[in-house]
Structure formats: structure tokens, C-alpha cells
Amino acid sequence: MAQNKHNRLEVVVSPNGSNVDFVGSSYRGEAAAAQVCRYSLGVLDKEFGTLKIVPIASNKIFRLEPRVRGMKTANKDDIDSARSELTAETKEDKMGELTALYGTKKDRKKRKDMLALKREADPESQKSLDKKIEQIAFNKEALGDTTALVARNIPPHDSSATSPQDAYPLDQIILKGDWEFLEEDIYRLWQEGGEVSSNAYPTFVCNRIKKLEDIEDEDEKWKLACLFSFITHLLKFNDQCKVDRVASAKNHKIPYVIRQRFRSMFAADQESKSRSPDQINRLISYVLVLTLHADQFRTDPKDIAKDLSMSDVSLRTHFENLGCKLTREKKVLYATLPVPLTFPSENLKRKRRR
Incomplete structure (x- = not known):
């Protein structure tokens, strides 16, 4: 496990006799999200019928991705950048999904009103609506x-x-x-x-x-x-x-x-x-x-x-x-x-x- 000056962790797991490494990091995937709860690992012993709960050290969970040794892979920094960068439109879409699922009635209504205004202001949307009206309106x-x-x-x-x-x-x-x-x-x-x-x-x-x-x-x-x-x-x-x-x-x-x-x-x-x-x-x-x-x-x-x-x-x-x-x-x-x-x-x- 390696750690850089920004407190980012990267872990590599290499099984014996295999040319595949499993790589995970704390700055992408699940670990990149805010930790709002604590995690533990349950180990079930079927023979004795016991369940042992073991806390996860530093509450760190990594999603390991397989990488075959010797094969050329994309630059890690480029991958991280591509995954971490979200356009304003993508962020807005994600916020809209969250509002639709968990927002109050008032917030959901505000979002619907905002989308309706955008559709009316967008020339392309107007053209699309005109076509729909011609096809199915009556x-x-x-x-x-x-x-x-x-x-x-x-x-x-x-x-x-x-x-x-x-x-x-x-x-x-x-x-x-x-x-x-x-x-x-x-x-x-x-x-x-x-x-x-x-x-x-x-x-x-x-x-x-x-x-x-x-x-x-x-x-x-x-x-x-x-x-x-x-x-x-x-x-x-x-x-x-x-x-x-x-x-x-x-x-x-x-x-x-x-x-x-x-x-x-x-x-x-x-x-x-x-x-x-x-x-x-x-x-x-x-x-x-x-x-x-x-x-x-x-x-x-x-x-x-x-x-x-x-x-x-x-x-x-x-x-x-x-x-x-x-x-x-x-x-x-x-x-x-x-x-x-x-x-x-x-x-x-x-x-x-x-």
C-alpha cells in the first residue's frame, strides 16, 4: 500500500502465481465519496455456526480493478482526471435525479418549472415540440x-x-x-x-x-x-x-x-x-x-x-x-x-x- 503527500492511498494486491494485479485507490470509486457511516466485515464460520464482526481499518474500502502485467494501460492520471471531472451539465443532471428521488414537493416543483422554462427558451426544443405536435397532437x-x-x-x-x-x-x-x-x-x-x-x-x-x-x-x-x-x-x-x-x-x-x-x-x-x-x-x-x-x-x-x-x-x-x-x-x-x-x-x- 502506497500513500502520497495528499493522503491518497493506493493498494495493489498480487495473487501468487498470477500475472494479474488488482489495483484500488482512495481517490476514485467508493472511497472517493464522503464516508457518512462506519463499515465492518462479517466472517461466518459455518462449521461452528458463529459470526465474527471485524472492523475495517481506518474505514477504508477499495474497489479493486484487474490489470494484466505487461499490457499497456492508460495513464493513471488521465483516468483519474476523466473520472473525477464532471461537467456542469452532468452535475445538474445528478442533482436533478437526487431532487426527484429525495427532494421536497416544493423543490421538485421548482425543478419542473425550471426545466419547462428551459424547454420553452431552447430553439431546438421548440423545433422538437413542433414536430411532436404535427405528429400526435390531433x-x-x-x-x-x-x-x-x-x-x-x-x-x-x-x-x-x-x-x-x-x-x-x-x-x-x-x-x-x-x-x-x-x-x-x-x-x-x-x-x-x-x-x-x-x-x-x-x-x-x-x-x-x-x-x-x-x-x-x-x-x-x-x-x-x-x-x-x-x-x-x-x-x-x-x-x-x-x-x-x-x-x-x-x-x-x-x-x-x-x-x-x-x-x-x-x-x-x-x-x-x-x-x-x-x-x-x-x-x-x-x-x-x-x-x-x-x-x-x-x-x-x-x-x-x-x-x-x-x-x-x-x-x-x-x-x-x-x-x-x-x-x-x-x-x-x-x-x-x-x-x-x-x-x-x-x-x-x-x-x-x-
Whole structure:
């Protein structure tokens, strides 16, 4: 065993009759890490059934690497330097892994926010996200490619479905890649004991946020919270696109991937954010379908009418175009979704116009 002036130790073990040496040092491998505990070696004597614990001298543990004598090896200093030097990026990655495993909720949230900001600021990341959006963000059917969808501007649906959930499948409205961006909003706020303020969130969401308290299943709670977040983003996007931009929506942050999909589906011109009547109606239909999912397909339209700045009468037509039935119970108007879906005929529309 050799020791240099920097108190670094190197040990070489040479078995008898072998041309292989086993070399270990105290300045790389396990021994290079901070020693936060003491080590001992256990020796089990099977014959007598005894276990003897022997302390390790100076608490030194070496990882021995085999080296064949006579073979040319890399310069030791170069190896040590390569192993000990970590780039700033590598250090940051390692710290991120530790934070994800052992950090507090607050630290994990800070890191996620920081990574999200970096992705938005990185041009290469933006290009990558744009490609992903083109590939998986939505399909032609979701954009209303068929005649029925274009005419009614409604989300993807199954007219023959036997349950309301299958009539307007949620996974075709909120795509697989959207959920991870939604959990950082209401769900995270709820976990940390925060309050959903009325000036930052829609009336529909504020009046239903207490539903989360009644849900025992954590997955269902997470799903409903993310659904509330998606509704919020849709409504804020709708307000941001208006000519008289709504003040409460001005500083609302919509995740980049979701915003790009909104622009493609609900905004004709990404620069001016101008929209056609069809695109406005399509957004309203998406919002109403999500409110039906949130209210177990029996919803009072009063709150969402306020959020959309629409009258109950105007909203009634949109619900009917989705195949909903509207009934009054104790002076309260409710929209429900009977299945299989049936839509109002063109003749009925003409009669109402007269």
C-alpha cells in the first residue's frame, strides 16, 4: 500500500502465481465519496455456526480493478482526471435525479418549472415540440374532418355509444401527452393546500373545486383536477383571443404544447389570433363536453355561460348540437347526454330560425 503527500492511498494486491494485479485507490470509486457511516466485515464460520464482526481499518474500502502485467494501460492520471471531472451539465443532471428521488414537493416543483422554462427558451426544443405536435397532437377526425363534424363543430364522438363517457371519449380530447402538463396546475395547488382564487380561475372550476375533497381514489382525484385545468386553459385561451383581451387571462400561462394545439384547432391566424365563427363554435363545444365529463353528464350551464360570456339561450343551441337534452328541475336548467347520440335535424333548425 502506497500513500502520497495528499493522503491518497493506493493498494495493489498480487495473487501468487498470477500475472494479474488488482489495483484500488482512495481517490476514485467508493472511497472517493464522503464516508457518512462506519463499515465492518462479517466472517461466518459455518462449521461452528458463529459470526465474527471485524472492523475495517481506518474505514477504508477499495474497489479493486484487474490489470494484466505487461499490457499497456492508460495513464493513471488521465483516468483519474476523466473520472473525477464532471461537467456542469452532468452535475445538474445528478442533482436533478437526487431532487426527484429525495427532494421536497416544493423543490421538485421548482425543478419542473425550471426545466419547462428551459424547454420553452431552447430553439431546438421548440423545433422538437413542433414536430411532436404535427405528429400526435390531433388527427383529422378530431378537427372535424367529416361533414357532420364540420357542420356542428363538435369533438370526436361515437354516435352509437352505449354510455355518455364513450359518446365523447375523453382521451380524444385531452391527449396522452397533455396530462403531464396539466398536473402542475390545480392538482399541485390542491396537494400543497393552496386555494383556487376566483380572479385566476373560471367560475365553473371555483364552484366545483370542493368535489376533490369527496373523492377518495387518488387517480380519480388527479384526473378531475387535470380536467379542471384543461377547462381553465381553454377558457383563458378563448379570452386571450378576443379583441378586447380579458384582463384576468392576460398573464395566464398555458403549456407550450397545449397552446400550439389550441392555436391549430381554434385560431385561424397565429399572428393576429383572429378566429372564424366555426373555430369559436368548436372551442365552445369542446368546453361544454368537458363540463359534462366534470359533472357526470348532468350539468347546470349557468356557470359556464358566465365564463363564456354567453346567454343561457345561446348556450342551449350548442348543447343541443352535441346531442344533449335540456330539462328544468325546480327552476334549474340541466343539460344531460342521452345515448345513443341523436342530433337535431336541419328542418328543426330552420323552424326555430323562422
